[in-house]
Amino acid sequence: MPDRAPTLSIHARFARVVVAAIAPLLLGSSPCFAAEPNASRPYVSVLRAHDANGLEIGMPFRDVARRLRLEDLGGGQYSARERGIAYNLEFTPLGRLFRINTEQMIGRFQPDYTFGRQLTAKLTAKYGPPHYNSLPDGIASWSGYTHLRFASGQVLPREIERLSARLTTLSGEVTLHIQLLDFGVLLRDQALLNQGPRNRGADVATF
Numbered sequence: 151m152p153d154r155a156p157t158l159s160i161h162a163r164f165a166r167v168v169v170a171a172i173a174p175l176l177l178g179s180s181p182c183f184a185a186e187p188n189a190s191r192p193y194v195s196v197l198r199a200h201d202a203n204g205l206e207i208g209m210p211f212r213d214v215a216r217r218l219r220l221e222d223l224g225g226g227q228y229s230a231r232e233r234g235i236a237y238n239l240e241f242t243p244l245g246r247l248f249r250i251n252t253e254q255m256i257g258r259f260q261p262d263y264t265f266g267r268q269l270t271a272k273l274t275a276k277y278g279p280p281h282y283n284s285l286p287d288g289i290a291s292w293s294g295y296t297h298l299r300f301a302s303g304q305v306l307p308r309e310i311e312r313l314s315a316r317l318t319t320l321s322g323e324v325t326l327h328i329q330l331l332d333f334g335v336l337l338r339d340q341a342l343l344n345q346g347p348r349n350r351g352a353d354v355a356t357f
Contacts, residue, residue, distance in 0.1 A: 242336050294309070
């Protein structure tokens with residue numbers, strides 16, 4: 151089992167969420183437009199809990215690898231399966247967990263209004279009330295926004311934290327899908343990696 155920080159690649163599905171805030175921060179990309187949290191308006195999480203089945207957002211890669219038998223998918227992504235739950239995970243370049251996707255088959259039944267309320271109550275007890283909820287036919291979601299300062303000096307709101315829950319049914323089998331992600335973890339690690347090269351660049355610039 152590897153015990154190292156994986157290399158990160160941001161995929162299109164995430165870029166659609168916070169295009170200006172996240173994708174431009176990738177080191178080695180060109181062009182590169184940096185964004186950083188606005189220190190005068192620190193982000194406060196909208197969630198009561200920040201884990202899925204005990205996997206905590208921000209958890210180091212080595213700790214996750216001790217819990218799960220990880221399969222390297224490339225680009226900082228890993229998959230695993232434990233106790234009937236399938237995981238798809240993504241790590242920052244410094245090896246911290248910032249995205250958790252889970253899929254769990256929960257039985258053969260018709261998800262009705264009563265089940266929607268039961269599932270919502272269970273989610274609410276752990277994470278707090280959803281900001282939007284159309285379970286069982288649709289999605290329950292939580293979204294947290296913060297202000298990011300871009301290289302231009304503009305400070306703009308961007309989604310930084312997300313939790314969603316939804317159901318799918320195939321051949322009568324109901325599957326629960328959970329996604330939990332925190333781009334703040336990624337931003338902080340990107341900023342740490344960028345700090346040294348950025349400062350050295352300022353030092354060696356001559357004119």
